[in-house]
Amino acid sequence: MMADYLLFASERYALPILQPLAQALQAQGHAVHAWLVDGAAGASLPAPVRMIGLREAVALRPRAVFSAANWVPTFVSGAKVQVFHGFNVEKRSDERGHFRVRGMFDLYCTQGPATTAPFQALAAQAGHFAVIETGWPKLDPLFRDDDGAAAALRAPANGRPVVMFASTFTERLSAAPHLFDAIAAEVARGDRYWLLTLHPKCAPELFERYRALAGANARFFETEQLVAAQRAADVLLADTTSVVSEFVVQRKPVVTFRNRAPKPHMLDFDDPARLPQMLAQAFAPSTELMASITAYGDAIHPYRDGHSSERVIDATEALLQGDLGRLRRKPLSSWLRALQIRRELGYWGRGG
Template identity: 85%
Template sequence: MMADYLLFATERYALPILQPLALALQAAGHGVHALFVDGAAGAALPAPVRTVALRDAVALKPRAVFSAANWVPPFIAGAKVQLFHGFNVEKRSDERGHFRVRGLFDLYCTQGPATTAPFKALAARQGHFAVVETGWPKLDPLFRGDAGEAAALRAPAAARPVVMFASTFTERLSAAPHLFDAIAAEVARGDRYWLLTLHPKCPPELFARYRALAGPNASFVETEQLVAAQRAADVLVADTTSVVSEFVVQRKPVVTFRNRAPKPHMLDFTEAERLPAMLERAFAPDAELQAALAAYADLIHPWRDGHSSERVLAATEALLRGELGTLSRKPLSSIWRGLQIRRELGYWGR
């Protein structure tokens, strides 16, 4: 049965999460619409995804709304499905961070055991949402489909190894200001090729500095190319960004600068001048590091078939058919949050 579905985002970095899901919906013959607000306003996904205004989204009465944000407008019809905008990288406490429940979603599609177990415990206590481990749609392109975009990003490297740099926007955690000179020196040396990217919320002056490094030994990668860049690179240099976990899912080495919660699968360091030595270790990983990478990858995202989007759709249909149990009513706090969202979006219609 053909139905209409809505994709929801508040930041541009959500687009690579929603795009594989849009393709799965299209392949199943459904109508796919998108509502992008705040930092994602003005963005678009390739046709036939149709970007709509808020009033049109309400009138659409979609069968389900898939959100790659922390929230979703509760006054839009349909099941509200949380896809997450990143992995849990422990930037904040559980109560304020990844495991915060706002009373807006009916279904949480979790990425792997590390996320599934805590959310199932929360669902058992609160009762107003269901949890299904599906894997993360954003990572589908890592394990299936055309590798052409990744190959194109890697092509200028020729026979050289490829390093990717990514950084969070959180000022106290960002490596970008601290590692610029060290990375610039590595780029100038030219024995490795660099793919450089920054979180969209990083300061414009940082973007200007890193973009200026582009040339025969480096290129700057836009947010929409992030997954292709991860597929293209051999090693990642980063900080406490969730890109670290995305990259590790491939079982590739990561070098982290002052990570907030360093773990055995990371090569963490605190002084910028140690970057060359850390890269040498990353490009020659020992057995212990390789085992740690594999164990963590299986913990956060064991799905390697590239079909997480299809599992999200199957879980949503199971929810709508009542196969995931009867949900209790949303908490009263969700009513207040719904009013806040109406105010923020300037929408007071029915």
């Protein structure tokens, strides 16, 4: 039976997370609608996803709302499902970061054992949400490349090794300002091809500098092409961005600059002058490094079949059918947060 489902996002980088989910829902014959606010406002998902606004979202009365933000408007009807906007990269403490529970979601679809166990412990304590390990919809195309986007990004390399650079927007953690000159020198040398991108919230002047490197030896790509670029690249250069974890899931080496919590699967360094040396290590990884990469990838996202979106849909249906048990009422704090969301969105009407 066809049903209406709502995709919710507050940042542009959520679009590649929601798009595979939209495709899976459509393949099952459902109608998919998207409500994008704040930093995602003005963006869109490809047709036949229907873009709607606040009042349409309320009137829609969707069967479920899938959120790639850390919040969701609770006055919209339907099961509230958290699909996450990134991996846990330890930018913040657990209480403020990845494992913060705000009392708004009915179901958490976790990415792998490293996040499943902590959320199951939280669920056992709170009782007002369920947890199912599904894998992450964003990574479905990482193992499929159905549209040839990765091959197209790699084609200009003409057989050269491909390095991808990505950076977080958090100023104290960002590698972009510190590595520009070293990256520019590598691009100019031309023995490798570069795929360059920045977090959408990075400073405009940084975007200008990195875009200017585009040419025969480099290309600057947008957030929507992030997964295709990860598939196309052989090695990643980054910092504390969650792209590091996404890339490692492919069992490929990563070089990190001043990572906040360096791990054995990373080649971390703190002096820009060492960039050539670090890249050389990444392109000739040791057996020990590859073992660490594999172990970490299995812990955070063991699914390599490209069907995490379908597992999210199945988990949501199990919740709606009552197969995951009866949930407790949401805590008082969630009702207070719901009032804040109404005020921020300017909506005081009845819920869906």
